[in-house]
Amino acid sequence: MSQAQPTAGAPVGVKHLWAVLGLGGTALIWGGTFAVVAFELRAGVSVHALLALRFTLAALALGVALVVLRIRPAKQELLDGLWLGLVVATLFWFQTDGLRFTSTTKSAFITGLYVIFTPLISVVMGDRLRALHGLGATLALLGLLLLVYQPGLAFGGWNRGDSETLVNALLVGVHIVMTGHCSRRSRGWVLAWTQVSVVGVLFLGVAALSPSPHGFQGLSGAFHRPGAWLAMGYLALLATTLAFYIQSAMQAYVSATETAILFSLEPVFAALIGVSGWVPGIQERLAPRQWAGAAIILSATLLAELGPRLWATRGANAAKETAIG
Numbered sequence: 001m002s003q004a005q006p007t008a009g010a011p012v013g014v015k016h017l018w019a020v021l022g023l024g025g026t027a028l029i030w031g032g033t034f035a036v037v038a039f040e041l042r043a044g045v046s047v048h049a050l051l052a053l054r055f056t057l058a059a060l061a062l063g064v065a066l067v068v069l070r071i072r073p074a075k076q077e078l079l080d081g082l083w084l085g086l087v088v089a090t091l092f093w094f095q096t097d098g099l100r101f102t103s104t105t106k107s108a109f110i111t112g113l114y115v116i117f118t119p120l121i122s123v124v125m126g127d128r129l130r131a132l133h134g135l136g137a138t139l140a141l142l143g144l145l146l147l148v149y150q151p152g153l154a155f156g157g158w159n160r161g162d163s164e165t166l167v168n169a170l171l172v173g174v175h176i177v178m179t180g181h182c183s184r185r186s187r188g189w190v191l192a193w194t195q196v197s198v199v200g201v202l203f204l205g206v207a208a209l210s211p212s213p214h215g216f217q218g219l220s221g222a223f224h225r226p227g228a229w230l231a232m233g234y235l236a237l238l239a240t241t242l243a244f245y246i247q248s249a250m251q252a253y254v255s256a257t258e259t260a261i262l263f264s265l266e267p268v269f270a271a272l273i274g275v276s277g278w279v280p281g282i283q284e285r286l287a288p289r290q291w292a293g294a295a296i297i298l299s300a301t302l303l304a305e306l307g308p309r310l311w312a313t314r315g316a317n318a319a320k321e322t323a324i325g
Contacts, residue, residue, distance in 0.1 A: 016253050019253035020258075022249075023246065023254065026263070027262060027269060028266075030243060031108065031265070031268070031272075032269065034273075035270070035282040036234055037104075038104045039279050039280065041100060046210070046216075047100070048206045048214055051089075051092055051199065052203035053236070055203060056201075056203075056204055057232070057236035058196045058237065058241040062192055062193035063197075069189065074190070077191065081190060084194070084195040085194060085195035085202075086198060091168045091171035092168075094171070095165060097161075098160075098161040101164075103274075103284055105271050107270075108266060108267035108270030108271065108274070109271070109293075110144075110166055111172065111266070112140070112147075112263075112266060112267040113166065113169040114173040114260055115137050115263070115300075117170050117173030118176050118259070119133065119257045121177045121256075122257055127177070132304060134257070136301065137304070139300035143294065143300065144267070146296065147286075147290045176260055177256045179247060180251050183249065188245055191244075192244040192245040192248045195248075226280075247259075261304040267294075271290070
């Protein structure tokens, strides 16, 4: 039995609006993961164990959803999810391991460089690039540079964790473009469940075979720390189960570049959470130029989202005036 997307049957404009809201909400959820992951790593959970638990719990939750909704995956959907899952496993390892060596705020900002990688990858794969989307991506890159650069430090403060996070950013761009193509032929629930399951199985195996302290050793002690299970619930249920479903279902209604620009709000949310001190033991500071970078990212997002609509409205009004004249 097939399962329609939440916006099926709605006008194109309504579908696009829901997609924009959903993907913007996903950026907010993912913005919180940087501080939460850092909290878990500092509690003593290894990178492999953290990823294994996060994605296995999410796979179980998505599997329940498939059963309840009576969705039977098709072969092409499973194949799409498999390839997406391999990319996700690689990018999350680079991002999570990188957080051992860099700050949560800096990690989020470097990850946000996918906003410039995505249009380039999208063009290589044959997609069309709107001029305002390209301009928005360029502005977002400028904002990210202001956020990342640390004057007075060697290489601008660049380290191993930053390099791993940069590889992650490139792979995020690949994943966004791939998801855009796959979501037009495969259902969101199936795509989300398959790729999350692939990641969970891979890291369960890696964690089980890893020697101390890289595997499951020390988990019991780590999860005695107050808030550790709550943090894992956030990562598994909100940041993986819900967020991956929204991306898999909603990206069919927006371009890959537009998705990347919406997701560029992620480091801004991460910065706000990082400086707020809401997550125990995680509180960072931003310089004025970094706040300026965040403002530029917000401006780029508004330009990419509202610019084409204002331009189209202006063109329609001009055409109407010409016809009247």
